[in-house]
Amino acid sequence: MSGFLQQLINGLSIGSVYALMAVGYSLVYSIMNFSNFAHGGVIMIGSYIGFFAMTAFKMPFATAFCTAALGTGLLAVLIERIAYSPLRKRNAPFLYFIISAMGVSIFLENIIIASPIGPTFRTYPRVFGAEPFVVAGVNIGRLDVMMFVISTLSLIILVFIIEKTRTGMGIRASAYNLRASALMGVNTDRIILIVFGLGGLLAGIAGVLFGMKYTVYPQIGNITLKSFIAAVFGGLGSLPGAVIGSILLGIIETFTSGYLSSQFRDLIAFVLLIFILVVRPRGLMGKITEEKA
Amino acid sequence: MKLLQLKNVTKQFGGLMAVDNVSFDVERGSIFGLIGPNGAGKTTIFNLITGIYKVTEGEILFEGIETNSMQPYRVAELGITRTFQNIRLFKKLTTYENILTACHYNVRYGLVDAVLRNKRFKAEEKGLLAHAEELMNIMGLEDRRDVIAGNLPYGLQRRLEIARALALRPKLLLLDEPAAGMNPDETARLMTLIKEIRDRFNLTVLVIEHHMDLIMGVCERIVVLNFGKKLAEGTAGEVQANPKVIEAYLGEEEVVVC
Amino acid sequence: MDWFYIKGILILSGINLMAVLGLSLLTGFTGLFSFGHAGFMAIGAYVTAMGTVKLGLPFAAALLLGAAGAALASFFIGRITLNLKGDYFCIATLGFGEAIRLILDNVQYFGGARGWPNLPRSTNFTIVVILNIIGIIILANLINSRHGRNFKAIREEELASQTIGINVFRYKMTALMISAAYAGVAGGLLGHYLGFLQPKMFQFIKSTELTITVIFGGLGSISGSVIGALVLTSLPELLRTFAIWRLVVYGAAVVFIMISRPQGLMGGYEIPVGKIFKKLFSRFAYGKKQAVGGGKQ
Numbered sequence: 055m056s057g058f059l060q061q062l063i064n065g066l067s068i069g070s071v072y073a074l075m076a077v078g079y080s081l082v083y084s085i086m087n088f089s090n091f092a093h094g095g096v097i098m099i100g101s102y103i104g105f106f107a108m109t110a111f112k113m114p115f116a117t118a119f120c121t122a123a124l125g126t127g128l129l130a131v132l133i134e135r136i137a138y139s140p141l142r143k144r145n146a147p148f149l150y151f152i153i154s155a156m157g158v159s160i161f162l163e164n165i166i167i168a169s170p171i172g173p174t175f176r177t178y179p180r181v182f183g184a185e186p187f188v189v190a191g192v193n194i195g196r197l198d199v200m201m202f203v204i205s206t207l208s209l210i211i212l213v214f215i216i217e218k219t220r221t222g223m224g225i226r227a228s229a230y231n232l233r234a235s236a237l238m239g240v241n242t243d244r245i246i247l248i249v250f251g252l253g254g255l256l257a258g259i260a261g262v263l264f265g266m267k268y269t270v271y272p273q274i275g276n277i278t279l280k281s282f283i284a285a286v287f288g289g290l291g292s293l294p295g296a297v298i299g300s301i302l303l304g305i306i307e308t309f310t311s312g313y314l315s316s317q318f319r320d321l322i323a324f325v326l327l328i329f330i331l332v333v334r335p336r337g338l339m340g341k342i343t344e345e346k347a
Numbered sequence: 348m349k350l351l352q353l354k355n356v357t358k359q360f361g362g363l364m365a366v367d368n369v370s371f372d373v374e375r376g377s378i379f380g381l382i383g384p385n386g387a388g389k390t391t392i393f394n395l396i397t398g399i400y401k402v403t404e405g406e407i408l409f410e411g412i413e414t415n416s417m418q419p420y421r422v423a424e425l426g427i428t429r430t431f432q433n434i435r436l437f438k439k440l441t442t443y444e445n446i447l448t449a450c451h452y453n454v455r456y457g458l459v460d461a462v463l464r465n466k467r468f469k470a471e472e473k474g475l476l477a478h479a480e481e482l483m484n485i486m487g488l489e490d491r492r493d494v495i496a497g498n499l500p501y502g503l504q505r506r507l508e509i510a511r512a513l514a515l516r517p518k519l520l521l522l523d524e525p526a527a528g529m530n531p532d533e534t535a536r537l538m539t540l541i542k543e544i545r546d547r548f549n550l551t552v553l554v555i556e557h558h559m560d561l562i563m564g565v566c567e568r569i570v571v572l573n574f575g576k577k578l579a580e581g582t583a584g585e586v587q588a589n590p591k592v593i594e595a596y597l598g599e600e601e602v603v604v605c
Numbered sequence: 606m607d608w609f610y611i612k613g614i615l616i617l618s619g620i621n622l623m624a625v626l627g628l629s630l631l632t633g634f635t636g637l638f639s640f641g642h643a644g645f646m647a648i649g650a651y652v653t654a655m656g657t658v659k660l661g662l663p664f665a666a667a668l669l670l671g672a673a674g675a676a677l678a679s680f681f682i683g684r685i686t687l688n689l690k691g692d693y694f695c696i697a698t699l700g701f702g703e704a705i706r707l708i709l710d711n712v713q714y715f716g717g718a719r720g721w722p723n724l725p726r727s728t729n730f731t732i733v734v735i736l737n738i739i740g741i742i743i744l745a746n747l748i749n750s751r752h753g754r755n756f757k758a759i760r761e762e763e764l765a766s767q768t769i770g771i772n773v774f775r776y777k778m779t780a781l782m783i784s785a786a787y788a789g790v791a792g793g794l795l796g797h798y799l800g801f802l803q804p805k806m807f808q809f810i811k812s813t814e815l816t817i818t819v820i821f822g823g824l825g826s827i828s829g830s831v832i833g834a835l836v837l838t839s840l841p842e843l844l845r846t847f848a849i850w851r852l853v854v855y856g857a858a859v860v861f862i863m864i865s866r867p868q869g870l871m872g873g874y875e876i877p878v879g880k881i882f883k884k885l886f887s888r889f890a891y892g893k894k895q896a897v898g899g900g901k902q
Contacts, residue, residue, distance in 0.1 A: 089692065140864040148692055149638050153820060154863040156813045161856030168849040279703075279809070286696055321707040327700040332685045335693045397768055423770035437761035439873070448758045449769040451751040458779065461750035462743050468750065475751065515769055 059192045061312045062305065067198035069304020070205035071267070074260035075281035076288065076296035077212065078253035084229040084291035085249055086142070088151040089282065092133055094275030095162030096254055100126040100261025101270045102166065105176055115181045123258035130254025131247055133158055142246075159275060166272040178266045201263045208259055209297060212252065216293070221248060229291065280307075280320075283327045289340025298338060350375040350551045351396070351427075351519060356405035358391055358575075365391045367575040368405070373519070373568075378545060378552045380566030380583075382559075384595075387572040389555045390432060393521050396553075397429050398422040409519070424452065426518035430508040430525060432555075438497035442488050442507055445496050447479040449514035479514065485547070486510040502533050509540075513548060520544075522554040526561050534558055538565050563587070612730050614842045619733035620794045622834035625818045626740050627787025629830040632819050634748060635780040636760030638695045641682075641702030642788045643811035645675040647804065648705060649789025650796040651715055654724050657797065664727040668736075668793045675789025676782045678705075683781045687774060702812050709804040720803035721796075728798035736794070740787060745827055747783075756780055757825070788815075817859055823869030828876040833869070 075097055082090040103125045107118035137154045167173045182196040216222035224245045227235040236242045260281075264274065281300060288299025303323060311319040330337060351373040358366040366388040373379045381389050394400040396407060398419040407414050414422050437445050454471040461468055483489050486506055491499060496507060505525055512520055522541070526534045538561055545552050556562045562569060563583040571578040571592050579589045586592055624646055631637050652674035656667025686697040710718040747753050755776050758766040767773055796802045814837075822833025841851045862869075 087692070089696065137860045137864065141867075144867070146863075146867060149695075149820075150863050150867055152638075152692075152695070153813075153817060154860050156817070157856045157859030157861075157863065159856070160810070160813075160859065161853055164849070164852035164856060168853050276809070283700070317711055321704060321711075324700045324704040324707065328685075328697060328704065331689060331693055331697045331700065335689050399764065399767070418772070419764075419767035420770050420772045423768055428770075429768050431765065435762045435765040437758050437765070439761055440757060444754065444757075448751075448754040451755060452770040454751060456751070458747065458752055461752050462746045464746055472750070511765075511769065 057312075059190075061308050063192070063194055063198060064312075065305030065308035066301065067195075067201045067304075068267070068308065069284075069301035070202045071260050071263050072281040072284045072300035072304050073297045074205050074208060074256045074263070075278050076285040076300045077209065077293055078257050078260075079282050079285040080288070080291055080293055080296040081225075081249050081253045083285070084293075085225070085232060085246060086138070086151065087291075088148040088155075089290070090155050090253075091152060091282075092137070092155040092158035092162070093130075093253065093257060093282075094278035095159040096126050096130050096133070096257040097261040097264065097278050098166070098272065098274040099129055099162060100258035101265035101274055102171065102261075103258065104262035105178055105265055105270050108179055119259070119262055122262045123255045126258030126261065127251045127254035130250040130257065134247060134250040139243075139246075163272050163275055173272055176270045178270065181266065197266060201267065204259065204263060208256060212256065213293070215252070221245070225249060280323045283323050286327060287330050287337055289337025292337070292339040295337055295339030348375045349373065350410060351553070352408040353392070353396075354406050354408070356392070356395060356407060357403045358388075358395055358400060359403045364575050366395065369570075369572070369575070369577045370405075371570050371577065371580060373551060373553060375518075375551055376545070376549065377567045378541065378554065378565050380562045380569040381553060381555045381572065382557075382562055382569060383572035383578070386574075388575040389572055390523060391575075392572075393429060393523055393553075393555065396422075396521065397427060423515060423517075426515075427521065428512045428515050428517040428519075429521035430505070430512055430523055432523040432527065434504050434508055436496040436504060436508055436511070439495060441493045441495055442499065443479060443483060443492045445507055445511050446482050446488075446514050447475060449511045450475045450478045450482075452515050453478065482510050482514055486513075501528055505529075505537075506540075509544070513544065516548070517550065519551045519553065522552060522556075524555055524557065526556055526558045529558075531560075534561055537561065541565055614839045616728065616730055616733050616798055617842070618835045618838035619737050620728075620791050620798065621815070621818065621838045622737055622831060623733075623740055623794065624788045624791035624815050625822075625830050625834045626737075626744055626827070627784035627791075628815050628819050629784075629822075629827060630744060630747070630756070630787075631780045631784040632816060633824040633826065633830065634753065634760060635756045635777060637687075637777060637780065638816065639698040639781075639784075640695055640809065640812045640816065641698030641700070641705075642784070642815050643807040643809065644698075644702035644705035645679060645785040645788035646792035646795070646811070647709060647807035648678050648792065649675040650792030650802050650807070651709065651721075652789070653793030654721060654796050654802055655715075657725055657727065664725075664732075664797065668790055671793035672786040672789040675792070676786040679781050679785030680778070683778045687777045687781065699809065699812070702807075703809055706804045706807050709807075716802070718804060720801055720805075722801045724796050724800050724802065726797060726800045728794045733794060736790065740790075741827060741831070748827065752776070752779075760825075820867075820869055821862060823871035823873055825873040826869070826871035826875055828878070829869055829871030829874075832871070 075093065078093050079090060100122045104118050104122035107113045107121045108115065113121065137158050138151055141150050141154060182200050186193040186195050187199065216225055224235070224240045225248065227240055228242055228245045232242055280303065284300040284303040285296045287303060288295030288297065303326065306322060306326065307319050310322045349372045354370050356366055356369050357364070369392065381392065383389055391400065395402050398414060398417050398421065402415050409425055409427060412425065414425065437448060440448070454475055456468050456471045483492060486509065488503065488507060488510060491503060496504065499507060509522070509525070526537050529537060541552060541554070542565060544550060554566065566583060568581070569583060569586045570580045571586055573595045578595060579586055579592045581589070624642060628639065628642055631639060649671035653667045653671030656662040656670045657664060662670065682701050686694055689697055709715060715721050755766070755771045758771060759773055759776055763773055818833045818837050819830055821837060822829030822831070841855060844851045
C-alpha cells in the first residue's frame, strides 16, 4: 500500500512538470494549429540557464529560477519572430511550421553540443535538502513536493491570466477563430507573441525542475516529446486537457516502471499516443473540427 | 422513368434539423431545380446524395439502388457526380490534367501495368488522352489547355469543374450554384450550356441556384426548400404562383436581391 | 579525397535517396506527411538482416523480404491511422516510428539496444546505383499514369477526388505501402553497408531528416528528391572539418529554407531527363549524318 502511494506521488510530481511543458505545446496549437517541436529545445535551454545561473553565477535558487523563465520566454518570442512569423504572413501549410520548428530544435540542441558547454551530463546543486518528508510511512521527496507546488502555482497563474485578463480574452478569442478575432480588432500578432512568451516562461520553469529531478544534457528535448504526447492525449489545443493528460501520463509511466519494467516506460507513452489517436483523435478534451463540404 | 428518388430524407446535426423529411423524384433526362433561402438545406441534400454525409433517416435511391451507406467514390461509380459551391478544382494542376484525372474511371489498368508500361497501359492511356482532349474542346477550354487551374478566370473555373464532372460520363450531374458570381451575360451562356450538355451526354441535371432567371429558364421541375422542409414542388409557373413560396421565399428574395 | 571515400558518401546518399523516393510519393505526390519512416527503415533493416543471417537467404531475396515486411507493417498502421486528419496522421506516424524503435530496443533476439553486429557487408556501390535507378523508373512510371494523377488529385483536393470516383483511402494506403517498401529497402541496404544495426539509428530525427530532404528538393518532384538526397547527405560529410558545427548549420539552414524558399529546389518541376537524352541522342545522330554527308546545311 505504501509502495502504491509512493508511486502515485512520484507520478503526480513528474506529471505536473509534464503539464507545464504540455501547456506550452497546447497554447501554441490552440492558436496556430501546429505542433511546435521547438518547444523541447526551449525547455532544454531553460534547464541550462538555470544550471549556470546557480553554479557559474552563484545566484540563489529563486533568482536563477526567474532568470531561466525570463530567458526562455524571450527565446520563444525570438523563435516565433524568426522561424514562424514569415511563414504565418504567407499562410504556409502546417507542415512548414513543423519543419521549421524541427530546424530550430536541431539548431538549439547542437549549438549547445558545439559550444564549450558540450554534451556532458550535469547535475544541479541540491536546493531543497535531501531527507524526505515522511507522511504515514510514505517517503515524499522534498524536490517532488516542490515540483508539484511550483508547477501547480504556475498553472494557476496561467489560468488566471487566460480567464480573467483582457489579454487572456484575446487569447481565447484567437484560439476560437484567429481570423475573425483579427477582424474584430484583436491584435493577433501581439497575442501570438504573448502566447509564445507564456509558453516560453513555463518551458523555463519546467526546464529547471526537470534538470533538478534528473540531469541536464543537450538531448533533454527528446524527453519532452512525452509531454507533447500528454498534450495530444488530453486533446491538442485544450489547456485543461493538457494538464489532465500530463498527470495521467506521469502516473501511468511511474506505475509501468514500478510494476512492470522501466524499459516499457517510454514505450507505454507511445502506445498510449497511438491508442488515443485511433480511439479518440481529438483527445480527452479537444475541440471537434469538421471540414465543411 | 425515375432516376433519383428521395424518400422521407432527414439529416440531423446534433440538435439541428438540416433536412427534415424531404421527398422528391427526379425524372431521367430532366433538368431539376432546387431552390430556397440560405441555410434551407440545399447543399446538405447534395452532400447526402453524393454520400459525403450519411442520412439520419429515410432513403435515397438511384436507379432503384439504395445509396445511403455508400462511400462517395462508390456513388460516383454509379454515375452521380457534382460541382461545388466553392469551386474545388485540383488547383495546382493544369486544365488538361484536371479533366484527364477525372477520366481515370473509364479505364481499368492496374499499378503493375503502369510500372511496366505494357500494351494495355499504352492503349488505355491513349483512349484517356483522346477523351480528355474531346471534352476540353466541347467545353471550349482548349486554348487554356496548359494553364494552371487556380489561375483561370472565375467563370472558366466553373466551366472546368463541369468539364471535370462530365469526364466521368455520369448519368446524374449535380450543379451547386453554377452561376454564383457570374454576370447576366455569363449566366445566359451557362443556361445554354446546361441544356446543351444535357442533350449531348443524355444527362439528368439537378441544379441549386439563386439566380431565378436561370432556374425558371432551364428547369422543368423545381423543389422549394425552407428551413430543411419541402415547401413546394412543381413547374416554374406553378412554383411562382404558389402563395406559400411567395410568402416564404420569393418575397424575401426580392428584398435580398435589391 | 580518394575514390573510396567519395564512393562511401555516394553509397550513403543512395541509401537515403531510396527512402526519400518512397517518401516523395507519399508526401510530395499524395500530400501525406509522415514522421515515422525511420520506423519502416528499421523494420526493413532488421527483416533483411534476419533474411541473410538467420535464414541464409541471398541478399536480393532478403531485401525483398525486408521491403515486404515494411510494407506489411505500414498496411496495419495505415488501416488505423489513414482516416485521421492531416496533422494527427503525422503525429500518429511519429508514435509508430518511435514505438517500433523502442520495441526493437527490447527484442534480445536482434541484440536489443546494444545492436546487432557482424552483418555481412553485401551492399556495394553497384547494387545501390542499380536499385536507385529501378526505384526512380518505377516511381516515374507510376506518377505518369492514371494512378499518379489520382495521387496528385488527393493531394490537391480530397473531397473532389472522392466525387470523381477516386477511392481515397485505397490510394493513400497504396502510397503508404509503396513508400514503406522503399524505406524498407533503404534500411536493408544500410544495415548491410555498415555491417551492424542499432535501434538508435532509426530515431525520430532520422524520419525528420527524410521529410526535410523531400521538402528541400521540392514537393512533387522526383528530380528534386534525387538532388535533395545527394546534396543533403553529402554536404555534411564533405564538411567534416566543421565536425560539431555542421548540425548547427543544418538546423539553421532548414529554418532558412522554410522561410525563404518553401517550394524547395525544384518547386514541383522536373528536370526533363527523357527529353535531354533524346536531344543528346538526336544531336549525336544528326552529327553523324552530317559527317557522312560532309556538307553544311
